[in-house]
Amino acid sequence: MLTLLVLVFCEVTPKQIAMASNENLCLRSAPLVLFLSWFFRPVIWAVTAVSSALTYLAVGKAKKKLTLEHLLHHVNAAEGAGVVESYEKDMVRNVFRINDTPVEAIMTHRTELFFLRENISVQDAVDSFLEAGYARAPVLKDETEHVLGVISVMELAGALRKSPQAPIKRFLSPPYLVPGTMKANELFFRLKKEPIQLAVVLDEYGGLDGIVTREDIMKEIFGELYDEREETGGEAISPEKGGSWLIQGDADFYDVSDILGLKLEHDSRTHTIGGYLLEKLEEIPKQGTVIDLPEGRYTILETRRQRITSLRFTYRDKPES
Known part of the structure; x- marks a missing residue:
């Protein structure tokens, strides 16, 4: 019974009152708290000194370290107190998580990849882009998985007027190649510094493994993103x-x-x-x-x-x- 009374009147109720009117209560109680802290300062000092001495004798002097687990624990506590929204907590967790996420975990795998061959014409490439609904794609050599470069719809649009039947290999941009083991946060900062929208991911043998875009990395932080051409799918x-x-x-x-x-x-x-x-x-x-x-x-x-x-x-x- 005593535990229930303490829980209701000393734990839950004071927190609810403070959350409902925190600023007003702080202004009213600040003078009293200041007086009590000054009045009981000798007692507080003595209790702290005895506790610190016993702790030192028991475990020695230990430095307090703020770990990632502690930080996320505080974020979870803030969500429980209503200070942080659920989506904000998820974003904080995801920001730290991409530090350990390799790009191969977020890439579009080669089995699901939209790509073009080097010898198709500009007109055919434009038609393929319009049908697939993508803005850029890697271009592969002949019947192999060797990446010659990357081409975008904008580059093809410029070439369409002058040379609609020319092979697209004349208009390629050099590919930006990264290993699959590279961390997502490192790739993100590289893409920020350079005008690159798409990176080609290579496997351990130097072969094509997939591609990663800026949007893929942003999804890891903010969740699924859709443009006007995409249909929103069900939850994963x-x-x-x-x-x-x-x-x-x-x-x-x-x-x-x-x-x-x-x-x-x-x-x-x-x-x-x-x-x-x-x-x-x-x-x-x-x-x-x-x-x-x-x-x-x-x-x-x-x-x-x-x-x-x-x-x-x-x-x-x-x-x-």
């Missing part, structure tokens, strides 16, 4: 009735962990929930495959090109709300 992670979750296979692994409240053991090279399940299963699953893991059950709903495109997750033990 969405709840279903009964406590299960519908998840896209390319959903970010850390987003799944955060939203579902799971602590998942995984390889450092795993970047998506689909990759996580392939790591655990050690084979390519088919539609309808059920994977039981310690955290719950995954049901593969759809696959395409040997990749998991959608799945359903059900908790083994439903977490407390």
Whole structure:
């Protein structure tokens, strides 16, 4: 009973009152707090000295360090107090997270890539751009994956009047090549300093792995971005009735962990929930495959090109709300 009284009248109620009228209460109580702090200063000094001495004898002198975990803990506490909005907390977390995110985790993989061949005409390239709805694309040599350069719709528009049947290789810009292991924040600062919109990502053998744009990096901080030509898709992670979750296979692994409240053991090279399940299963699953893991059950709903495109997750033990 005493604990309940302390919780209601000494913890919850004072916080609610302070949040409702903080400035007015501060102005009224400041003189009293100043007097009490001066009056009890000897007692405060004595208690602090004894506590510091006992701490030193027990653990020695330890320097206080502000770690990333402590900072994020304070941000979470600020959200709980209503000082920080939920989306602001997510943005702060994402800003720090891209420091450890390699560009290969956010790139458009070569299997999903829109590209052009060097010998197609300017007119055909413009038609391809209009049909696909992209603003720029890498250009590959013959039938290989060797990147000759990058071309944009604006460059093609300038060439269309003069040489509509000329091969596009005459109008290429040199490609900006980066390794897949480069961190996303480092690439972002490089793209800020130079007039580059698209970087070509190479694998460890020097072959084409994918591309990364400025927009891809911004998405890691602000979430999904759409222009006027794109249709807004469903959420990558969405709840279903009964406590299960519908998840896209390319959903970010850390987003799944955060939203579902799971602590998942995984390889450092795993970047998506689909990759996580392939790591655990050690084979390519088919539609309808059920994977039981310690955290719950995954049901593969759809696959395409040997990749998991959608799945359903059900908790083994439903977490407390």
